[in-house]
Amino acid sequence: MHNHPQICLYCCEMDSVRKHGLAASGSQRYYCMSCKKTYQVKYIYQVKYIYQANEANIQRQITVLSDEGKSNIEISRLLGVSLRVVDRLINQMALMDSLNSEA
Numbered sequence: 598m599h600n601h602p603q604i605c606l607y608c609c610e611m612d613s614v615r616k617h618g619l620a621a622s623g624s625q626r627y628y629c630m631s632c633k634k635t636y637q638v639k640y641i642y643q644v645k646y647i648y649q650a651n652e653a654n655i656q657r658q659i660t661v662l663s664d665e666g667k668s669n670i671e672i673s674r675l676l677g678v679s680l681r682v683v684d685r686l687i688n689q690m691a692l693m694d695s696l697n698s699e700a
């Protein structure tokens with residue numbers, strides 16, 4: 598999955614951000630047509646990826662169980678995670694799906 602920011606980090610303008618080549622470090626650079634600034638987001642997204650990696654196993658299992666028709670409460674009991682986490686991950690995955698289908 599390829600994430601890219603649609604909101605400028607500086608002026609918060611939406612839909613003004615374009616990819617702007619790669620930095621020497623290999624990170625994707627972005628350019629905002631509104632405020633004419635360029636920036637990299639590697640660091641921000643690295644944090645996000647590390648966080649997601651920790652939850653990737655749980656997410657995969659939730660997907661399987663949910664496909665089997667298990668309720669969120671059943672899933673939380675089976676995986677030994679709190680219902681709040683199950684709810685959040687399912688919402689998160691639904692959001693990812695809708696973002697992917699819009700792109």
Ligand SMILES: [Zn+2]
Pocket residue numbers: 605606607608609610613629630631632633634
């Ligand atoms: Zn901007």
